[in-house]
Amino acid sequence: MDKNAAYPEREQGHEKADELRRFTKLRQRKYLNNIVEQDHRRIKRLVRPGLGFKSFRTARRTIAGYEIMAMVRKGQVAAIPANDMPAQATFIATLFGVAA
Template structure:
């Protein structure tokens, strides 16, 4: 099936198999489920998208995956305030 798609497409699709990739994805998904489970249903797709983007951003900051210009090391709270464009209260 992949050969047929690659024959038609401009950019070939490469299949990479990583044995434990599913476990890594599920670990990240577990954190999202833990936050969203107490919430009732989202009223719109837009609201769900915004909430999930915020949750993902917080997890990226916590895991140290956010890189700021100049390689400055900031605390978790300071990174959040930089992203939101606010000044951190003293």
């Protein structure tokens, strides 16, 4: 959680919040949002020229494809090396059910 004022450090008068507070600790780190924003910067740059999507279904499928390609490119898929293009193409084809 970042240090935004919308996340107060204490909530007054909530019994369940007091019980929850005994077992958890609120950690406020401003840099955590930056990690997420840096990861999605490429996707934002790809979506913006498309001028939006006509339906939620189209948006979901397109962004899922962008996310998968970014994961493969960054080497986050353990079974596929980042520089093995034929293996990446086969993996994407099996994920989306298309012929490679």
